[in-house]
Amino acid sequence: MPELRKDPIIERWVIISDERGKRPLDLVSPASGRKEPDYCIFCPGNELTSPNEILAFRNPDSDGTAEWTLRVVPNKFPALQSTGETGEVTEGMLTMMNGIGTHEVIIETRDHTLSLSTMNTKSAEDVLWAYYSRLKDLKKDNRFKYIHIFKNEGKDAGASLEHTHSQLIALPIVPKRVQEELDASLEYYNSNKECIFCNLISRERELQKRVIVENDDYIALSPYAPRAPFETWILPKQHQSSFQPYNTNFSGLAEMLQTILQRLDRHLEIPPYNYLIHTSPFSKEENEYYHWHIEILPKLSRRAGFEWGSGFYINPTSPEEATKLMCQL
């Protein structure tokens, strides 16, 4: 019997329909391996094609010419423009702002053949440090309310370049879905004096039906009402309202993120995916009600997890079934 499930945070129903005649592995699109390309603008030697480096990590051990290991550069085709004022204008019922913001690309490694799942853990940690460092820097610009950090891996997930990279967009607004979560979390907190995510984590740890893996500081689980097959969330186990290092480092998070991505690669033949970080907006970064997390959404088929235009999703793989596979090494 298919099930309709409601997301415990926001009012989003999904249909979990195991019986649509598709097993998880039927969904998978072909694996995409990375080879040395003929030409790639993100590869070493082509740094001048993406100028105005915003941030770079360099290898201290290299002799003489300090090789970069990670670079942050402006997006060549930015969705937003970095100079000017937001200048909100309302004309009757129509509201617009100048598209002020920044759009940056995090080139995660110099090695074209690596992905975030195959690079070493130190490099994955650096990616998280780069996110954090940009977040702290962009926060100083009081035109921005929110930094949207995300990654598109694979063409079918919207990546236009193969060389492994993430993106961030600084926004003068808070995105709708984040705002919905904030509103719902605050409402829950006001009634229950407890973070809804903290409660969810402790229930999921009791139930052990959707917990994929835990380490000291983080937990990865299949959400109760996932939009797409193998949707996975990573959350800090202790309450933490905004994205930041834990005990002054990102090693536990890098390890957890790589574990999940490696298992997706292994069990689903290197699927395309998107992930995104949901965190508290700058206006209230430290709070008792919201709990930052990473949402990972593999893109397994055109139809699975398709948003049918009305905010409801049909997911052919239950989170319990996905968890069973994802628990395997």
Added chain:
Amino acid sequence: MPELRKDPIIERWVIISDERGKRPLDLVSPASGRKEPDYCIFCPGNELTSPNEILAFRNPDSDGTAEWTLRVVPNKFPALQSTGETGEVTEGMLTMMNGIGTHEVIIETRDHTLSLSTMNTKSAEDVLWAYYSRLKDLKKDNRFKYIHIFKNEGKDAGASLEHTHSQLIALPIVPKRVQEELDASLEYYNSNKECIFCNLISRERELQKRVIVENDDYIALSPYAPRAPFETWILPKQHQSSFQPYNTNFSGLAEMLQTILQRLDRHLEIPPYNYLIHTSPFSKEENEYYHWHIEILPKLSRRAGFEWGSGFYINPTSPEEATKLMCQL
């Protein structure tokens, strides 16, 4: 300068970023023409492969064997199951229901080579009559709150079979996006004693920047804050809260829908698209605040109109630019 625009109905911001280096026609994926297939389960002769016909229109002029011109059949891989009770269960913060509903397929014509844009207008009218007829019938089942009527055209828009068809899903819940629109419309009505969509239509008719085409009863326009390039809405010009014939017929709507689909075909080289009908739920079909409409979302590229996971969209084509092209015959 890119713009951030807020949808006037719900709190959804989109980035309109004409400057991302893409002109509308750069976005287009290759056209998909329809040819007679080797085998198609929806084609005449293969009716037994989709049994339990729910509704059929037949050609009264045919001699002897009355040929069907449109069929409604159950989806072979239904997302929901039609027998049983919804039985909502809440366990702590987790809420689920049995996946009760129906999932039907409207085979729009017997001719495999036609699409909704190329069939004759009488056939397109029949498609709308089939929607309406199923809606009226399913309404009698008091387990259902909403009927979601939609169409996926082309593989990249999620169509698994080429033979032109629409789908409907009867749901024991109201989808999130429809509920958001209902809530926002009701709130607006309570403050302004006016339907927000009626107001929007009259403003857009004054401005004439985003109106694509009008006939006696319907208007087609590019919404102010479109999620995707060439997103188009069709609305009745007079207030009408739920999907129904106008002056006892669907001819004006069929003509308008085909006009828009034909222009998309012509100007964007037969793009894949999704459309969906937003209408009032059964519990309050007749009301003063909500205005039913069709939302048409062409699927022009993987990245354009990509929902970046947080409920915000980057759209490289402004609705004003899209309107200019769509106003051309």
